[in-house]
Amino acid sequence: MLRREGRTLFKPVELEIELFCRGLRVDPSCDVDTDGRRIARTRAGLGSGLELVLPSPRKKIWVNVPVLEAFAAKSPFLLMKTARGYVLCDSRQGDHYPVEIPEEPVWYSWKTSSGVEMSRVGILQGTYLGIYVSNACLYWNLPASPACAFCTTGRNVGTAEESKKKVEDVIEVAKAAREESGSIFTHLNTGYHFEDRDDLELVHGLRQCEPFVKRLRAEVGGFIGVQAVPVPRRKFNEYDDLIAAGVDHLSFCYEFEDPAYFAKLCPGKEMTLGQNAFFEAMEYTSKKLGQGKVSGEIIAGLEPLEATKRGIDRIVDAGAFPTVCIFRPTIGSALESTPPPKPDEMREVFAYLWNAVLRASLPVGILPGIQVSLVVQPEEAADLVPPTFSSRLYETKLTALRALAKPYVAWKLRPKGGRVAAV
Ligand code: SF4
Numbered sequence: 001m002l003r004r005e006g007r008t009l010f011k012p013v014e015l016e017i018e019l020f021c022r023g024l025r026v027d028p029s030c031d032v033d034t035d036g037r038r039i040a041r042t043r044a045g046l047g048s049g050l051e052l053v054l055p056s057p058r059k060k061i062w063v064n065v066p067v068l069e070a071f072a073a074k075s076p077f078l079l080m081k082t083a084r085g086y087v088l089c090d091s092r093q094g095d096h097y098p099v100e101i102p103e104e105p106v107w108y109s110w111k112t113s114s115g116v117e118m119s120r121v122g123i124l125q126g127t128y129l130g131i132y133v134s135n136a137c138l139y140w141n142l143p144a145s146p147a148c149a150f151c152t153t154g155r156n157v158g159t160a161e162e163s164k165k166k167v168e169d170v171i172e173v174a175k176a177a178r179e180e181s182g183s184i185f186t187h188l189n190t191g192y193h194f195e196d197r198d199d200l201e202l203v204h205g206l207r208q209c210e211p212f213v214k215r216l217r218a219e220v221g222g223f224i225g226v227q228a229v230p231v232p233r234r235k236f237n238e239y240d241d242l243i244a245a246g247v248d249h250l251s252f253c254y255e256f257e258d259p260a261y262f263a264k265l266c267p268g269k270e271m272t273l274g275q276n277a278f279f280e281a282m283e284y285t286s287k288k289l290g291q292g293k294v295s296g297e298i299i300a301g302l303e304p305l306e307a308t309k310r311g312i313d314r315i316v317d318a319g320a321f322p323t324v325c326i327f328r329p330t331i332g333s334a335l336e337s338t339p340p341p342k343p344d345e346m347r348e349v350f351a352y353l354w355n356a357v358l359r360a361s362l363p364v365g366i367l368p369g370i371q372v373s374l375v376v377q378p379e380e381a382a383d384l385v386p387p388t389f390s391s392r393l394y395e396t397k398l399t400a401l402r403a404l405a406k407p408y409v410a411w412k413l414r415p416k417g418g419r420v421a422a423v
Contacts, residue, residue: 300325
């Protein structure tokens with residue numbers, strides 16, 4: 001907390017956590033429909049809020065704030081438009097925080113050559129382009145529908161977004177996102193599509209991403225991430241193929257450390273994969289890609305905090321970095337009526353996360369211009385913990401790595417086939 005005029009204000013990262021947990025009400029003075037980005041229910045649904053940018057001395061913080069979920073109607077935060085711009089009013093103490101409302105990218109309403117509105121192919125979540133490339137996750141269609149309880153992919157894909165993305169459309173959207181919005185990271189994800197038969201290997205999620213990665217590398221450049229359910233060990237050569245195709249980052253959503261929560265809330269993953277499959281894949285790919293290029297994703301706010309902390313340590317021990325999502329009871333999910341977590345508990349989780357990445361000296365927040373609005377990024381959590389000699393040393397190292405990365409970033413932005421480099 002910060003002291004100002006005798007009152008206690010939230011630090012930017014604390015405000016970010018408050019907003020994820022409490023949501024936001026929108027005052028009639030606001031024109032967010034015209035001033036801001038549309039509320040998009042795509043992918044698993046985590047980004048189904050209003051995109052805001054919080055000023056911060058370190059770097060601007062992007063946050064996708066719940067506004068439509070039932071709990072947001074009781075939020076102490078009210079977004080207002082004043083003569084000096086947008087402000088957040090915290091009705092508990094009357095504190096005001098200036099915020100920015102990022103404009104909707106002009107290309108959202110453009111059409112691809114095949115006639116598809118670009119926002120139905122991919123959207124920005126912060127400053128990166130997120131695209132769910134395949135048809136709806138099989139867990140939504142299997143008997144007993146063992147979809148993950150927090151997810152809404154089965155409701156979004158085919159309605160709010162195209163049911164199956166064409167490679168050509170994705171390339172056109174990625175080029176528009178680069179040229180018009182300066183996006184340098186394209187993140188592809190899929191759900192569960194695996195058929196454990198060699199003659200069907202081309203249909204599952206990881207293989208589905210490969211043609212997209214190849215064309216993005218050749219024609220758009222930048223950084224490319226893939227998130228897909230793990231494949232069995234005997235098919236780990238598929239990770240090698242994806243790396244050869246040009247992927248830079250892989251992420252694995254293992255969601256919960258506590259086995260009972262994993263089994264109950266991710267019944268499909270429990271039935272078809274099991275928790276260990278995620279760690280085997282994380283360990284294999286982090287050795288192949290290197291430190292900072294593989295992440296393990298978990299959800300905080302449903303299982304006991306101690307389990308989430310153990311999960312963070314386990315991900316770090318597997319050579320990956322932890323991406324922690326604050327649970328959001330998204331409209332249309334099985335957990336729609338479950339309350340969101342308490343902000344003070346989430347502050348505790350993210351302080352723990354910062355200490356974990358510090359202990360392992362992980363290179364977090366190195367690439368400039370990649371801001372994620374769906375989660376508290378590890379480097380943002382630094383302000384939750386009093387600085388120490390070792391944390392100052394670590395932050396100095398991160399600053400140096402950021403400077404050293406600049407020529408590498410410039411090189412990565414160039415597609416193999418030429419063109420599309422400027423940001
Ligand atoms: S694997 Fe789970 S979270 Fe991912 S799309 Fe399928 S149901 Fe949703």
